[in-house]
Amino acid sequence: MAYSFPEEDREYLTEKLAIVGELAAGMAHEIRNPLTSIRGFLQLLQTKFDPQALEQEYFAIMFEELDRINNIIKEFLSLSKPSQPQLQITPFGQLVAEALLLAEQEAIMHEVKLVQHLAPDLPLLCLDPGQIKQVILNLTSNAIQAAGPGGKVIVTSYLDTTTGQVVTTVEDNGPGIPxxxxxxxxxxxxxxxENGTGLGLTLSNRIVASHGGKIEVKSKVGEGSCFSIYLPIT
Structure with missing residues (x-):
């Protein structure tokens, strides 16, 4: 079954995100201040232990959790103040390759095989490289987690000359989406x-839409899912 977010629902979703974002922005400052204090005291306390001590593992876990909280706050803030794309001419094939290089470590950790098929004729695109890289990373990370140990994720990118679009697909052989x-x-x-915010796909969809593109998903229970990003050449 295939699905893409209806155009007529975008305005409603934008208003909904703005309201939530305003509430989040008001809370972010109050949350970040104590987090900064906690991190500072943890770093000070960490120096009291031998670098090889078992406690260093506990400190690493605590710092990771603090980073996770900060990332959640950033996602909420992006709802209230969506940044406009900073457009620049970008080699699209290189951008995808860089994103997948970052995703490779997560694939190794989850024992997932990450395969890439990037067409050699991928063009230069006028886009915000940071934002689009974020989208590709998010979709690839989701696919890796869906595939699970022993699974496989295939990322393909090619130029569709008939539609004037660059298409990037992220396919996994996970359980699929009902x-x-x-x-x-x-x-x-x-x-x-279990630890998701439910904002990754929402933000990815908005980023791609701001570039004049769209995201579609096809999924079949028991076989896996395929997310497709369509970006215009001009």
Whole structure:
């Protein structure tokens, strides 16, 4: 089954995200101040232990969790103040390759085989490289987690001359998404992950839309999912 976010729903979603974002922005400052203090005291306390001590592992875990909280705050803030794309001429093939290089470590950790097929004729595109790289990383990370140990993720990027678009697909052989849930995956705060915020796909969808493109998803229960990013050449 295939699904893409309807154009007529974008305005409603934008208003919904703005309201949530305003609430989040008000909370972010109050949350970040104590987090900064906690990190500072943890760093001070960490120096009291031998670098090889078992406690250093506990400190590493605590710092990772603090980073995770900060990342969640950043996602909420991006809802209230979506940044406009900083467009620049970018070699698209190089951008995708760099994103997948960053995703490779996560694939290794999850024992997932990450395969890439990048067409040699991928053109230069006028886009925000940071934002689009974020989208590719997010979709690839989701696919890796869906595939699970022993699974496989295939990222393909090619130029579709008939439609004047560059198409990038991220395909996994995970459990797939039930049809009744496909319409929900782009909604803010909808997630099936234990530690997910439900904002990754929402933000990715908005970023691609701001570039004049779209994201589509095809999924079949028991076989896996395929997310496709369509970006215009001009």
């Amino acid at each position: 049809p009744e849930k496909l319409e929900l995956i782009f909604e803010p705060f909808y997630t099936t992950k």
